[in-house]
Amino acid sequence: MLRSADNLKRFSTRVREFFGNHGCKVRFFMTWISSLKSFVESLFRSHPDACLVIVSNSMDSESGSLVLKPFLDKRFKLIAIKPDFDYLFKDTHAEKWFKGLKKGNVSPVTKLRNVIGAQTLDLETRNWSRLNNAVLIFDKKHPLLFKFIEEFALTFDGNKWGHNGPYLVSRVVSRVNGRPEFNFTVLPPSAFYPVNWSRIRNFFRGPRDKVHSSWLHKKLEQIKSESFAVHLWNKQSREIKVESGSIINYIMLDCCVFCNSSSSSL
Template identity: 60%
Template sequence: MYQSSKLFQYYPFSLLRLHHIKTTISGFLLRLPTSLLALLLLFLLAYNGFSVFYINLPFTAKICPEPANILPANLTGEKTVTKLPSSVMYAVKEEKPPVIWKNPLPLLSKPNSSTVPISKSLRSRRKRGRLERQISRVLSIGDKSRRFSAKVKEFFENSKCKSRFFMTWISSLESFGNRELLSIESLFKSHPNACLLIVSNSLDSRTGRVILDPFLDKGFKLIALKPDFDYIFENTPAELWFNRLKKGNVDPGEVSLGQNLSNLLRLALLYKFGGTYMDTDVIVLKSFNKLRNVIGAQTIDLKTKNWSRLNNAVLIFDKQHPLLYKFIQEFALTFNGNKWGHNGPYLVSRVVSRISGRPGYNFTVLPPPAFYPVDWSRIRSLFQGPRNEVHSKWLHHKLENIHRQSFAVHLWNRQSRKLTVQEGSIIDRIISDSCIFCNSSQSSL
């Protein structure tokens, strides 16, 4: 009684009652069988584990209303929200794709819709401006006085040429050096009665005439004229293509537009006048006078012995030859300024491959030794002097084969421009045989 009154003194009635209930439950549990008590404990552990590792089953859970400030204020869309037992967290199951929040963070913000078109428009204007400047720069080399046709006609009629040769030089006058001069020398060494027309803006100048005057003083017939593109391309498929280019409707691409215009000019010049075109890095070894309607193979298939690639560094064709027309047509229809060679060597290869065997085309494909006795990948071997006796014999044998089989040697300018002509090399001997003035520095060829 004393204990009870003492307990009542320090605990309120509700707490005393709660203490009595706990004592009663504890006593009851202690009287239970051990197996039943273990089962009860197992049940409690399972329940506790379920509350911790909650899995949202596919059936729709009952939504319990909760205070609005527990969920994010901007959570939208149709969702199934389930309160986790013994927890204030929520499992949210998306029934539809999430909706973009109304107030995203600045770094993730959607760009202004007007920004993209403006940026594309700006890039487009800049690109167009760059293309227009490139086109304008190249077209500025053309002759706008319309004197080209009259000059060419006068030149060919008065010169009484036995053969006509054409070259193009779209580059600057400063880059016209010993190699190009040797090419002209070799041409006149083998064709003293030929006429040479060089289509060039830079050489058709006072300084250009100074460079070419030594040939005129020797009595050779040559002239350099600015190209009249409209006249040269007139009445060919190139005419429409060139008009589109002038209007800015042709993308010149990454490859030099001057280089691609040279590819087209050579075809159109031969189609309009007939004769021989040759690059300025071609050294002539013997007369072309017996060749007619000829194109040279660059490589052959060793198994079939048929050509595998042609080249346009040397072309010999009659006026208005149908194959030339096909070449020009292919240029206009398939022009691509981003692929090197697409409008040049690969173009003639494509066309000849397609028309092979068709009637109406009379031309000959000469084997590689005719103009390309050494492939571009091996051109270095022609510039090297003898290293020993064995190498010296090889050089002598190779030179004999070139003189016997070849009409010219293409120097593959891109691969050999920086090479030095070594004494006793094949090129050293070819220079001695092909030069007229023979006072150029051979080592800087």
Template identity: 55%
Template sequence: MNIFLARLLLNWQRTKISFYALISLFLLSLLAYNSGVIFSTHVPFMLNHPSEPETFLPGNATGNSRRFFSLSTKLSSSDGKLRTHSPFMHKNAILYHPRRRKRHRRVLKVLSSNVNGMRFEDRVMQFFNTSSHCEFQFFMTWISSIESFGDRELLAIQSVFKAHPSGCLIVVSNSMDSRKGTLMLKPFLDRGLKVTAISPDFDFLFNNTAAESWYNRLVRGGGGVRTGGVSLGQNLSNLLRLGLLYRFGGIYLDTDIIVLKSFRELKNAIGAQTLDLETGQWSRLNNAVMIFDKGHHLLYEFIEEFALTFNGNKWGHNGPYLVSRVVSRLRGSIEYNVTVLPPMAFYPVDWSRIGGLFRGPRNAVHSRWLLGKLRQIYGQSFAVHLWNKQSKGFKVEEGSIIQHMMSSSCVLCNSSSLAVQNM
């Protein structure tokens, strides 16, 4: 009996050892499998592919939150192979939203000027010289799709001709220099008003200026110009308006400017946006309205400042803040020769309060205030900046100041532009 129990105990111990050995083997196998999954992630080798051209990196114009992707895929034009690379492997890699890239590439189409077989300069001069009684030379720029050129922009054009019936307006734009753009402008032409759209020629406009080198680096890409997060179209418009006035002289207007009275008295002028309350001196200028002679020295200084200090990540740095920096620096010098108009001239309402112009009267007191404000604006302002980015979604209410301006600016009174209440 004792022998039997001893053998039984020995077999049980052997079985226990085998059981633990089996469990250990299973756990080791499981650990090896998991380690293989965790540590077998493929890290690609550095490939000698061309870096993404900086000019094709999109800008975030809306300021909305972004969704970034850590892995980008691109097709190499040299070998046709689809390559995937991690931006963390490249010191110059930039994370981006695909919608920003699409918008950026759409804007860059404007760099391929379409001059319809005729030089840009010749088209501009032919238009101004052959248009009879062309008393004023106006320029607007449009670096967007033709589909986005809407009622607000058409109202701005109407206001130009309401105050300057003998003026001539060129909309410098690739998209508007098209059959569809011509149809858009036809109602003005049918009334004998002088307006046209011409595609820009950046090479001509920036030739022999500091912007020539900047533009060439932008077109070549490869990181020559850091376009940043601000819309490239916005920054190109900032530079384009300077080149137009420098080459031809005249009046530049943003497409959200409502002109109220003639600019006849204005010469080499720019408007202040804000004043220093303590000193009464201007603290910031704006470039939404500019009146300058051809070849004015200040325009050359503006262009040089743009090229030398360009920053694609700071809103306004290449626009309102740029003209403010240069004018402040040259104030008092012989080259100054510019009139800085008070905010009431072009910016009677700050962007943060522009909504008040779209609201109709709430009561008798508000009604009297609106009437007083309307009289003040028409008495002291040459134009009103609608600050499109802030006001584009506002509804034009009955009895509002904007409704009065729309009615008084109308030259196409049978057009749909006055019927639309959401400008």
């Protein structure tokens, strides 16, 4: 077991060495959730020269290396590193919250720039009624990110669904909206959330008849022209099988790197 100071040095050193050795101009960070190979494929399909750091205990291991080996064999630049949260949260509002969590005082339950996506719109005003934090694209040290972290540390509640996510960013943006020092854009639902969580199953279904096939085609064309990403609402969709001819099937085939292997399955 590494001591905390050694672990901190190991994490920060490995990240700096990885970026330094590869001359990384485009950098991505992600946490690993099971069955996210398709996301990694999509990322490198769109950004083949990017550098990806996967912050994960399970992936920074021998078994994790086997999962990542196909990408490394194709000379994609990625690395999995065990996180050091003391280092990541240092000098942020989340630092105090994390210390409380460790002590048992907290219940743990492209060209886009400075944007957040709306999840739903008010049908009358066409203004956003709820935002979502699944996709956040902001400059380093952007004041809105600071406010998100501050709100998270001050109001964390693991017993309320969405309180620390969509409701959090919606609360904060409602307070700062219109203030000139917070320069950001709210994109419409079609940008990242072209389907509501209650209807995500439709994206996994293949055509049932001519009418359904026509709807799938039109929806897919709409996504291609209006969406930057498609949020899959993992809690609702993780057990759904991807059917041939479905919207998700077409997206996977369009984004895959290992198109004829099991790596392309969700």
